[in-house]
Amino acid sequence: MTNTHLKLDGLAKSYGNFVAVVEFSLDIAQGEFIAIMGPSGCGKTTSLRMLAGLETADRGQITLAGNRIDQLPVWERETPMVWQSLALFPFMTVRENVEFGLKMRGVAGAERRRRADDWLERLGISTYADRNVARLSGGQRQRVALARSLVLEPKVLLLDEPLSALDAHMAIKMQGELKKLQRELGITFVYVTHSHSEAFSLADRVVIMNGGRVEQIGSPQDIFLRPRSKFVAQFVGGISLLEGRISGKEDGKRFLETRDGKVQLADSSGLTQGDSADLAVRADRISVTVNPGWGENEIACTLVSEEFAGAVVNLHLETASGHSLVAQVQQRELEQLDASTGARVYASWHPCDGFILERAQQSEAGAKVRAA
Numbered sequence: 001m002t003n004t005h006l007k008l009d010g011l012a013k014s015y016g017n018f019v020a021v022v023e024f025s026l027d028i029a030q031g032e033f034i035a036i037m038g039p040s041g042c043g044k045t046t047s048l049r050m051l052a053g054l055e056t057a058d059r060g061q062i063t064l065a066g067n068r069i070d071q072l073p074v075w076e077r078e079t080p081m082v083w084q085s086l087a088l089f090p091f092m093t094v095r096e097n098v099e100f101g102l103k104m105r106g107v108a109g110a111e112r113r114r115r116a117d118d119w120l121e122r123l124g125i126s127t128y129a130d131r132n133v134a135r136l137s138g139g140q141r142q143r144v145a146l147a148r149s150l151v152l153e154p155k156v157l158l159l160d161e162p163l164s165a166l167d168a169h170m171a172i173k174m175q176g177e178l179k180k181l182q183r184e185l186g187i188t189f190v191y192v193t194h195s196h197s198e199a200f201s202l203a204d205r206v207v208i209m210n211g212g213r214v215e216q217i218g219s220p221q222d223i224f225l226r227p228r229s230k231f232v233a234q235f236v237g238g239i240s241l242l243e244g245r246i247s248g249k250e251d252g253k254r255f256l257e258t259r260d261g262k263v264q265l266a267d268s269s270g271l272t273q274g275d276s277a278d279l280a281v282r283a284d285r286i287s288v289t290v291n292p293g294w295g296e297n298e299i300a301c302t303l304v305s306e307e308f309a310g311a312v313v314n315l316h317l318e319t320a321s322g323h324s325l326v327a328q329v330q331q332r333e334l335e336q337l338d339a340s341t342g343a344r345v346y347a348s349w350h351p352c353d354g355f356i357l358e359r360a361q362q363s364e365a366g367a368k369v370r371a372a
Ligand SMILES: Nc1ncnc2c1ncn2[C@@H]1O[C@H](COP(=O)(O)OP(=O)(O)OP(=O)(O)O)[C@@H](O)[C@H]1O
Pocket: 015, 018, 020, 038, 039, 040, 041, 042, 043, 044, 045, 046, 047
């Protein structure tokens, strides 16, 4: 990346013998929105806390606009953090909370008030300026927390699950507001979340972590359409996986020999005969029919269950060898399929819609480090 604004280079953190973050490297551009995701305990918050200066990295460097910041104390970093718990001062009014950081920086009273009021206005909470924060709703408190960070005009804003305490309706409303604000201000956001929809709808790039390691960094489309490893595919969901061995070439084509038959691969670059491999196919690329002979790659399955997900239905299938597949079909297609649970059906897909995943060497290495 040419215009790196914030650079994380090999950050690592252990607590005693426990390795929380193995190595975290990422170049972030000015104004970029980065979301960090991963299962509970994978090191997301620890990474964010190292950025904020709330945790000291054992190894690695952080630079902001070319200057090293990892040795600076929190208050000199210009990377404030908004927490899930918000950490507002309950005994202060809304305005006093927003003014607090400016006061700590020695900004004079009148200027403090002018800047705080400006942010209260921008975030639509001026009406509550004199109210105690304890008497606000979750969404209002969320805005106060944002105003309190933004009033400091940070170059980077770190957000740790900022919307998780809100109800679904308010969280979606705040998502839109956050994205708009971030675009308008051009601030770099680093955002930790458990929510797939938040990460995929807000971020320019998503970082998926597993066991203290970065598994994949990419645009939401990249991660969604081309998960690199089995872990990311399973974490993102909606993907069927088939294990097998790579065949020799037949008419220039390679196949994956699975326990349920042979399926053709569109791209087998880097693979040789006998390699074991995992094939991934997105659920929306799998067709289901009651008769065989419809697709190039076809596997006989049993229809295990139907899961209604709004306009689409996820069909859970099981192959003869016990592999689970999932196909996503439109409601109308399901009516035409006319198959009930327990029926024999055929799952098929075009070879171009299948892709081979990288074997999870990284996560295994992570597990060894953690076990050591
Ligand atoms: N101060 C600490 N002392 C010891 N272990 C810690 C400390 N802080 C975090 N850990 C451990 O480090 C690992 C990573 O924690 P972290 O909070 O970064 O995970 P996370 O991905 O943010 O999880 P969650 O999604 O549950 O918030 C966890 O196993 C956690 O128990």
